[in-house]
Amino acid sequence: MSWNLPPALSNSASQLINVFANGPGPGPTSLVSTLTSNWDLLFTPPISHVDMAVDxxxxxxxxxxxxxxxxxxxxxxxxxxxxxxxxxxxxxxxxxxxxxxxxxxxxxxxxxxxxxxxxxxxxxxxxxxxxxxxxxxxxxxxxxxxxxxxxxxxxxxxxxxxxxxxxxxxxxxxxxxxxxxxxxxxxxxxxxxxx
The missing domain is CATH 3.10.450.50 (Nuclear Transport Factor 2; Chain: A,)
Structure with a gap:
């Protein structure tokens, strides 16, 4: 199965995989900071169509x-x-x-x-x-x-x-x-x- 993720989410997923596989590594990147900085991308369902609210x-x-x-x-x-x-x-x-x-x-x-x-x-x-x-x-x-x-x-x-x-x-x-x-x-x- 392949996932077609938006670039920002794809980069976040790569960061998460890297953190899980190798630890936080050098610098300020950690699992917590990666999750919190990408929370909306990770936990917002993809939009398949745009619902337009009626005024x-x-x-x-x-x-x-x-x-x-x-x-x-x-x-x-x-x-x-x-x-x-x-x-x-x-x-x-x-x-x-x-x-x-x-x-x-x-x-x-x-x-x-x-x-x-x-x-x-x-x-x-x-x-x-x-x-x-x-x-x-x-x-x-x-x-x-x-x-x-x-x-x-x-x-x-x-x-x-x-x-x-x-x-x-x-x-x-x-x-x-x-x-x-x-x-x-x-x-x-x-x-x-x-x-």
Whole structure:
């Protein structure tokens, strides 16, 4: 087995081996001084990738935009969706088996923000809805991209018909200037019940 050690650690390992094999030798080098001067190198695990912590200001912006997403749909203020998603944002809603939700021959898979909003206006514009976004996990992919997974519950009232469902949102958000916008959204339904 061979070890690919960084040069500083490789030199420290050589020093340690030399100290163990031959004693401290002349000069100030000793096992204790070699260990203490290289402690971080010896006892810090190697980094295989760099984890980027998500700035809390970014998570606050995205959470606020997710609330606005819910408000746009539930209050029928469709124009506000411009503040949430990019014009070329892709949005889809899928069943537990991964197939697109389908209604009246239309797959719920929209290639643009406008297509998504136009469909919602026509289909749900007259219905009462309530969307609740739950806990979210954030992953910084790059300085300008964050992936978000969050839970969601929604309710629908269409005349005498009531519906409730839940699922998980898988989203990609990107930075544009000093703001963040949804680039893609995949809502995976886990349940949907109509009465």
């Amino acid at each position: 809390p200001r970014v998570t606050d912006i995205i959470r606020g935009k997710k609330l606005r997403y819910c408000l746009c749909i539930d209050t029928k203020q469709w124009h506000l969706f411009e503040q949430v998603a990019l014009p070329d944002a892709t949005l889809c809603i899928v069943n537990p088996d991964g197939s697109f939700v389908e209604q009246d021959g239309v797959d719920w898979n929209w290639p643009t923000r406008a297509d998504f909003i136009n469909y919602l206006q026509k289909t749900f514009g007259q219905h009462q809805t309530m969307h609740n976004a739950g806990a979210a996990a954030f992953e910084q992919v790059s300085p300008d991209e964050v992936k978000v997974t969050s839970s969601g519950i929604w309710h629908l009232a269409a005349g005498e018909t009531q519906g409730t469902g839940g699922g998980y949102y898988y989203e990609t958000w990107v930075r544009k200037d000093d703001d963040w916008f949804m680039k893609s959204m995949r809502l995976e339904r886990t349940n949907w019940y109509m009465s």
